[in-house]
Amino acid sequence: MPLVLNEEQNMLKDAAKDFCGKSTPITELRKLRDDKDETGFSRDIWQQMVELGWAGITIPEDFGGLGFGYLGMGVVMEECGRTLTASPLMSTAVLGSSAILSGASDEQKAELLPALAGGELLTALALEETPHHSPYNISTTAEKSGDGYKLNGSKKFVLDGHVADQLVVVARSSGTAGDRDGLSLFLVAADSDGISTTRTIMADSRNAANIELSNVQAPATALLGAEGKGADVLDKVLDVGRIVLSAEMLGGLQEAFERTLEYLKVREQFGVPIGSFQALKHRAAEMFCEIELSKSVVLEALSALDEDSDEVPKLASLAKARLTDTYNLVSSEAIQMHGGIGMTDEHEIGFFMKRARVCEHSFGNAAYHRNRYGELEGY
Amino acid sequence: MAALDDFRKDTRAWLDENCPASMRTPMTEGETVSGGSKHRSPNPDSYVWLDRMAEKGWTVPAWPKEYGGGGLHTDEFVVLLEEMARIQARSPLEGMGVTMIGPTLLEYGSEEQKQRHLTKIVNGEIRWCQGYSEPGAGSDLAGLATKAEDKGDHFLVNGSKIWTSGAQFADWIFCLVRTEPQAPKHEGISFVLFSMDSPGISIKPIKLISGASPFCETFFDDVKAPKEDLVHKVNQGWTVAKRLLQHERSGLRALASAGASRTAATQTTTSLADVAKETIGMVDNHLANPVLRDSIIQYRMNANAFSLTQRRTVEESEAGSTPGAATSIFKFYGADLRKEQLELQLKARGTQSFGWEGDGFTAEELNLTRTWLASRAGSIAGGTNEVQLNILAKRVLGLPD
Numbered sequence: 001m002p003l004v005l006n007e008e009q010n011m012l013k014d015a016a017k018d019f020c021g022k023s024t025p026i027t028e029l030r031k032l033r034d035d036k037d038e039t040g041f042s043r044d045i046w047q048q049m050v051e052l053g054w055a056g057i058t059i060p061e062d063f064g065g066l067g068f069g070y071l072g073m074g075v076v077m078e079e080c081g082r083t084l085t086a087s088p089l090m091s092t093a094v095l096g097s098s099a100i101l102s103g104a105s106d107e108q109k110a111e112l113l114p115a116l117a118g119g120e121l122l123t124a125l126a127l128e129e130t131p132h133h134s135p136y137n138i139s140t141t142a143e144k145s146g147d148g149y150k151l152n153g154s155k156k157f158v159l160d161g162h163v164a165d166q167l168v169v170v171a172r173s174s175g176t177a178g179d180r181d182g183l184s185l186f187l188v189a190a191d192s193d194g195i196s197t198t199r200t201i202m203a204d205s206r207n208a209a210n211i212e213l214s215n216v217q218a219p220a221t222a223l224l225g226a227e228g229k230g231a232d233v234l235d236k237v238l239d240v241g242r243i244v245l246s247a248e249m250l251g252g253l254q255e256a257f258e259r260t261l262e263y264l265k266v267r268e269q270f271g272v273p274i275g276s277f278q279a280l281k282h283r284a285a286e287m288f289c290e291i292e293l294s295k296s297v298v299l300e301a302l303s304a305l306d307e308d309s310d311e312v313p314k315l316a317s318l319a320k321a322r323l324t325d326t327y328n329l330v331s332s333e334a335i336q337m338h339g340g341i342g343m344t345d346e347h348e349i350g351f352f353m354k355r356a357r358v359c360e361h362s363f364g365n366a367a368y369h370r371n372r373y374g375e376l377e378g379y
Numbered sequence: 380m381a382a383l384d385d386f387r388k389d390t391r392a393w394l395d396e397n398c399p400a401s402m403r404t405p406m407t408e409g410e411t412v413s414g415g416s417k418h419r420s421p422n423p424d425s426y427v428w429l430d431r432m433a434e435k436g437w438t439v440p441a442w443p444k445e446y447g448g449g450g451l452h453t454d455e456f457v458v459l460l461e462e463m464a465r466i467q468a469r470s471p472l473e474g475m476g477v478t479m480i481g482p483t484l485l486e487y488g489s490e491e492q493k494q495r496h497l498t499k500i501v502n503g504e505i506r507w508c509q510g511y512s513e514p515g516a517g518s519d520l521a522g523l524a525t526k527a528e529d530k531g532d533h534f535l536v537n538g539s540k541i542w543t544s545g546a547q548f549a550d551w552i553f554c555l556v557r558t559e560p561q562a563p564k565h566e567g568i569s570f571v572l573f574s575m576d577s578p579g580i581s582i583k584p585i586k587l588i589s590g591a592s593p594f595c596e597t598f599f600d601d602v603k604a605p606k607e608d609l610v611h612k613v614n615q616g617w618t619v620a621k622r623l624l625q626h627e628r629s630g631l632r633a634l635a636s637a638g639a640s641r642t643a644a645t646q647t648t649t650s651l652a653d654v655a656k657e658t659i660g661m662v663d664n665h666l667a668n669p670v671l672r673d674s675i676i677q678y679r680m681n682a683n684a685f686s687l688t689q690r691r692t693v694e695e696s697e698a699g700s701t702p703g704a705a706t707s708i709f710k711f712y713g714a715d716l717r718k719e720q721l722e723l724q725l726k727a728r729g730t731q732s733f734g735w736e737g738d739g740f741t742a743e744e745l746n747l748t749r750t751w752l753a754s755r756a757g758s759i760a761g762g763t764n765e766v767q768l769n770i771l772a773k774r775v776l777g778l779p780d
Contacts, residue, residue, distance in 0.1 A: 003691040004698045261776055276779045281772035288771060289708040296687040318680050367673075374676040379652055379666050 001303035001311075002071075003296060009071050015052070016079035023048065024085040026348045032086060033205040039163055040199075040207035041086040047119065055093045056117025059101070063113035070240070070305035074247035074298065081251025084351055086206055088122050090245065091160035096123030098240040099168045103185055103224035103233035112187075124164035124190075125237070126155040126211050133364040135170075135238060136180050136231065140213060142171035148219040149173070151186065151194075154212055159362075161209030162199035164190050169213065170234060173227050183230035186222045193217070204351075204358040239316035242363045243301040246319040249359050250298045253323070253330040256352040257287055260334045267339075274337075283333060290326045297322050314376045321369035324360045331356040386455050390462045397431045398468045399424040406469050413474030415506025418548040425471075432471040433502045439477050442485065446493055447501035453696050475507040475544075476500035480553045480572075482626040487570075487611045487619050496551075496572070508575065510540040510554030510597065511620070518766050520555075521564045521617060525599065527556035527571065534558065534571060534609075536579075536602040542760065546582050546595035549575045553623070556604075559614050570616035572608035579603075589752035590735075624762065651675060651720060655727040671726055678719050685716055707775050711767040714757035721751040 005013065023045055032040060049055065057073045059065025066072065073094065080089065093116070100112050115121040129139060140153025151171050161167070167190050175182030190197070194216040199209045225233040261284060264275030274280060301315040309315075331353035335342040342349050360366070401424045410420040412429055420426070432438050435449060440456045442448020451459065481500045484493055499505040516523040525538025536556055546552070552575055559567030579602040584592035611619045655675055659668050666672035692706050724747055725732040732747055734740030758764040772778040 002694065003687065004694045261778070264778060273779045275772075278769070281776075281778050282765070282768045284776055284778065285711075285768040285771035288776060289712050292708055293681070293684040293688050293712070296691045297684045299691065300687050318683060321680060322684055370673060370676045370680065373680055374666075374672060375664070377652065377676070377679065379656055379661065379664070379672065379675075 001300055001307055001309065003299045003303070005071065005075065005299075008068070009075055012068065012072055013075035013079065016054075016076045017082075019048075019052065020079045020083040020085055024080070024083050024087075026084050026351055029084050029086055029205055029351065030348075040160075040205075041088065045085075046087055049087060049089070050119030053117075054089060055119045056097075056113075057093065058097050059113050059117045063109065064117040065113065066117075070244065071299075071302045073244055074302040077244050077248040078251035078254075078298075081248035081253075082255040084204075084252065084355055088160050088163070090241070090248070091125065091164065092116060092121070092123045094244045095125045095159070095237055095241050096121075096166075096168065099123075099125065099185065099224055099233060099237045100187075102236045103230075104187075108187070108221075108224070121166060122160060122164045123166045123168060123187075124158050124161045124209075125241075126158045126161065126167045126169045126213075127234075128157045129154060131156065131361075133361065133368055135234060136183065137177050138170055138172045138183055139177045140169065140171040142173040142184050142186065142218070144173075145217065148217060148222065149184075149186065151188070151213045151216040151218055154210070156210050157200070157362075158209050158211050160207050161190075161211050162197055162207060166190060167195070167211070168224065168237075169216075169218075170230060171213075180231045182228050183234065184227050185224040185230040185233055186218045187224055188216060188218050188222055202358060204354040206355070206358065235313070238363055239312050240305060242316040242320040242369075243298070243305055243312075245359060245362055246298050246323040247302060249323040249327045249356070250294055252352055252355055252359075253294070253327040254291060256334040256349065257291060257330050259349060260284075260330075260337050263338055280337060283337075287326075287330050287333060290322075290329065294322055294326045314373060317364075317369035317373040317376070320364060321366040321373065324356075324366040324369075327352075327356040328360060383454055383458060387458045387462065390459055391465075393435075394462055394466060394468060397428075398466060399427055402428040402469045402471075403467050404469075405467070410469075411473055412471065412503060413506050413545065413548070414472060414476050414500070414503040415548060415550045417506065417550070418545075428469070429471045429503050436501065438472040438501055438503065439481060442481070442497070442501070446485070446497040457693060457697055472503045475509055475553075476503075476505060479509065479623050479626055480507050483553075483619060483623040484610065486622060492572075492608065492610065505550045506545065506548055508543050508546045508549035508552050508597075510543060510552045512542045513539065514541050518763055520620070521568065523555055523557060523568065525554070525556050526560070527558050527569060527604065529558070530603075532606055534569075534604045534606065536571075536573075536599045536604050538599055540597045540599075541585075542594045543582075543597045544594055544760075546575065546597045547584060551575060552597075553610075554604075555616055555620055558616075562614060565617045567614055568616040568620065569613050570610040570619040571604045572610065573602065573604040577602050577604075587753070588755070589749045591749065591753060593753075593756075651723055651727065652679070654724065658727050658729065658731075671723075674726070675723055678716070678723055682716055682720070685712055707771055710761065711758075711764050711771070714764060717757050718754050721747070721754045725751060 028042065053066040054076055056065030057068045057076060058070060061067040077089065080087065097116055100109060104112065112121065127135060130137065140151065140155065142149045142151055151169060153171065167188050169186045169188055171184055171186060172182055173184040194214040196212045197209050202208055264280055264284065265273055267274050297319045301319040304312045304315045334349050335353055338347065338349050341347050401422060410422050410425055412420050412425050429438065436442065436444060436447055437449045437459065440449035440451045440459055444450035477500060481497060484496055511520060513523050513525060525536065525540065527534035527536045534556065551572060553570065553572050555568055556571055557567050558569040579600040581598045583596045585594045585596060586592050652675060655666050655671065659666050659671060661667060689709065728744065731740065731744050734745050734748055736745065773780070
């Protein structure tokens with residue numbers, strides 16, 4: 001699997017860098033936060049992203065997408081990660097698209113994929129029910145009701161759940177919480193009767209919601225994939241999410257590291273730049289090593305998605321665990337090395353640590369993925 | 380690409396025909412060929428393989444043909460490595476001739492020096508050792524004190540070196556000596572070559588914590604070093620010395636080791652999980668000790684990320700860019716990974732991993748004890764990990780002194 005970008009991917013990366021640098025610097029996220037913006041991202045910027053084709057990067061050209069694959073999506077998310085850009089890319093262009101690509105019927109695809117690629121539809125994955133990632137630990141029920149299903153339960157930390165048009169709800173049609181079998185995925189309109197949404201304001205100023213489902217009627221055509229076999233789709237979607245989020249994290253941690261490195265060169269104490277102190281040099285050099293290894297695992301995991309390799313689950317866990325540890329390390333050290341100024345809200349470096357910790361708990365933390373990696377290796 | 384495909388086809392055919400069967404098995408320590416006549420591999424195939432590869436210049440595939448090298452471009456070199464890895468062919472020739480002094484002479488040697496020394500390196504005729512560290516000059520290498528006085532056609536060398544790997548088997552030494560004691564420390568050093576059979580040299584092996592003696596102390600008592608083998612200019616040896624160290628840790632070196640370490644990493648780490656399953660046991664498909672299990676998984680993931688990074692640098696080279704900054708982390712990170720792997724072996728095996736000799740232990744267990752102890756050299760020899768971090772901070776990150 002290739003570990004270097006081709007020319008097309010490099011051009012996409014340069015274009016994304018240019019766009020994010022000009023249109024969504026961290027000042028934009030700060031403004032959304034301070035204005036208590038109801039949407040939590042700029043619809044105008046999102047429209048521009050759609051025009052650049054980003055909403056359809058992973059969607060095949062036949063369905064109106066760019067067909068650039070996950071390496072393409074990865075380089076865009078890496079650049080968005082550098083500027084902490086708030087957008088529905090993860091909820092819609094990554095999770096929503098992959099749920100429909102891997103779970104939907106041909107009819108559903110023909111209807112939904114062009115709408116996703118055209119930015120006409122926002123989606124959200126309603127999965128978690130506890131504060132910890134636990135994809136099979138689902139109590140939300142899907143009972144047969146007439147020709148369709150009746151959904152009941154509570155969902156937490158639904159990314160972009162407050163603005164989504166359609167929700168991908170993970171519910172249990174049989175079995176008990178913890179079983180992999182018996183899960184079913186439903187695509188339901190967010191304004192369906194019985195759905196109540198509470199936006200949750202998070203420390204990283206990014207967007208999520210808690211969602212209550214009370215006797216929500218879903219027709220049989222709302223099923224994504226086979227009844228009871230939802231985990232087959234969900235596992236794939238989550239690995240896509242983990243890997244692309246790792247790409248975003250790679251961008252964020254590189255930006256935090258580069259800003260810190262620059263500060264070490266200009267901040268003077270005792271009459272010399274603090275970067276001349278060995279206590280800081282060694283820590284910076286060690287972070288550099290971890291970052292180089294992080295780049296490799298993200299590229300390999302994105303390539304594996306494009307090649308639909310059997311290695312995807314292992315590489316998803318490798319990437320998510322490593323990027324979690326490295327982003328946490330770098331964002332914490334970034335504040336420490338900036339000293340007092342790093343503690344202030346006025347300085348931007350603190351935004352990275354907030355984002356790192358929320359990313360840590362999205363789609364499984366490092367311990368979750370180490371355990372999974374061990375299981376995939378057979379011990 | 381077509382030319383490269385042809386090269387691959389030809390290379391594969393040539394290797395199939397010319398690589399002896401016993402040279403397609405994992406290297407054993409005694410059969411490593413580092414050149415010279417003082418230590419011989421007991422396997423005659425080692426020399427059949429060496430001679431055939433040397434004739435094609437493939438003991439040093441990237442060197443220019445005029446000095447006996449293979450003249451291969453980087454992409455061809457990578458193909459050769461891949462094809463060798465495919466049949467698990469051993470490296471025909473190791474040692475400091477091909478990895479360190481050869482590349483340095485290509486850059487800094489006079490034409491006459493290149494003619495006289497390089498072919499003998501390519502053919503494995505001469506084994507070299509490195510006279511760098513001294514008792515008072517370890518991490519502070521430029522603090523070296525071995526004195527070389529100008530005596531007209533030669534320097535008279537007095538002093539001692541330490542940690543001279545393989546001095547007892549070497550035919551020649553490349554040696555840092557102080558030619559100008561009054562100058563600032565970096566500006567009074569010269570880089571000289573001389574025969575290890577010169578009168579006045581004595582060697583004393585150093586016994587390490589592992590019980591082995593891979594290093595020596597080397598003493599010089601009025602040793603004559605002819606001036607014809609002064610490399611570069613007098614008092615400018617530090618420039619040459621640093622360049623040689625870069626070769627030791629450089630991109631091409633990293634490329635060459637990437638394939639080998641990939642296989643080695645897979646082999647050793649697979650056995651780590653297998654050992655733990657055997658010694659610790661399994662409960663509900665997990666290793667029974669959750670703390671050790673987590674450490675083993677963490678190690679496995681780091682090793683995987685590391686070998687992917689090695690592969691990434693190979694691909695970056697193939698794509699035409701110079702090996703990236705990632706190559707500079709290999710020595711540092713690789714040494715730590717290897718130490719970690721061995722420490723986990725001990726944790727998994729318990730007291731069975733501390734056998735020193737005699738009954739009650741398998742040969743593998745006894746070997747592990749020694750290997751574990753020897754692995755500490757990885758983060759000390761060739762520049763300690765702390766020195767590597769200093770270099771990374773300065774050269775790659777651009778942090779100030």
